[in-house]
Amino acid sequence: MTWAQLCGDLCVALSACASVMFVIVTAERMRDPTLEAEQKAHALLRAWLSPEQAQQYNSQKHFDVIGSDTRTRYRIRHGRMVNIDQLDSAGNRVCVLCVVPEGNLAASDCMLAQKIALETFETKALAIANQRPA
Amino acid sequence: MATQIVMDHTGDTRHQFDPADAGAVAEAERCFKELTGAGFTAAMRLGDGKSKVLKSFDPTAEETLFIPRLQGG
Numbered sequence: 001m002t003w004a005q006l007c008g009d010l011c012v013a014l015s016a017c018a019s020v021m022f023v024i025v026t027a028e029r030m031r032d033p034t035l036e037a038e039q040k041a042h043a044l045l046r047a048w049l050s051p052e053q054a055q056q057y058n059s060q061k062h063f064d065v066i067g068s069d070t071r072t073r074y075r076i077r078h079g080r081m082v083n084i085d086q087l088d089s090a091g092n093r094v095c096v097l098c099v100v101p102e103g104n105l106a107a108s109d110c111m112l113a114q115k116i117a118l119e120t121f122e123t124k125a126l127a128i129a130n131q132r133p134a
Numbered sequence: 135m136a137t138q139i140v141m142d143h144t145g146d147t148r149h150q151f152d153p154a155d156a157g158a159v160a161e162a163e164r165c166f167k168e169l170t171g172a173g174f175t176a177a178m179r180l181g182d183g184k185s186k187v188l189k190s191f192d193p194t195a196e197e198t199l200f201i202p203r204l205q206g207g
Contacts, residue, residue, distance in 0.1 A: 033143055040145025048199075050183020081207040098207035101141060102173075105202070109141045113201045116177050120187050130206035 033106040041106035048112055065115050067122035074118050080110045082132070084118075092134075099129035136193075138165060140174070140200045159193050166191040166198070173203035 033041070046054060053063035062077040064087075074097070075085040084097040101113040117125035138149045149165060151158035166188075170176055176188040178195040188198065 033145070037143060037145040041141075044139065044146055044199075048179055048183065048185065053183055099204050100207045101202040102205055103141075103202050104143050105141055106143075106145055109145065112199075113141065113204065116175075116185050116187075116199070116201060117204060120177065120185060121175075125204060128204050128206055 033104060038106045038108065041108035041112070045108040045112045048115070053115075063115075065118045067118050068120050069122040072122075076111050076114050076118075078107060078111065080105070080107045083111070084114055084129075085134075095134050096132045097126070097129040098132070099125055136162070136196055136198075138162060138198050138200065140169065141202060153193055162193070163191040169200045174200040175204075176200055 049057060049063060053065070057063045057078075062075050065074050065076060066072070067074060073087045073091075075087055075093075077083040077085065081100055082096055082098045084099070085093045086095050086097060088094050099114060099117065100110050105113075114125075135150045136153050138151070140147045140149075149162070151162045153159060166176060177185045177199045178188050178192060179185050179197045179199070185199075188195065192198070
């Protein structure tokens, strides 16, 4: 076996190892958050909700936020994606928004990130969000 | 004790530090810069459901939450 063949085989082996590692890491990141993660995120969300939002979430599994720039009302439903309703002044759904933090986060973490985004940097969040008709 | 909370796939990871300890504050500031430099948004809880985004490290913040970069879903 020549050095060239040896180096070639080594490269193939390293490439295969890298591919396996990539698949393992990707699978780990794509796995649904654990129950423990959901519970931790839920406790964090609770601590950051206003009393009114907490009460609304307890009874209806959603809570409303007011946009920091336009004063528009949004309804954040329990979920990780496509869970924000933009409401009109009568409370009717105008459209559905989807903006989520990167990473495979628990639903409550996503909801808290959405709440903070809409309540503190609404315009920037809307520019990032995907919008769907009601 | 002040707390830095980083949202992640485990729910969150927390780092506590003593605001009176200069070394701990410096380390907390280094973490703040590293996370915000990586695209995280830092928010401070004001109470009663209100919060504000921190553009720079605030050693007086009792609780700072780091949110991963937002993306359209």
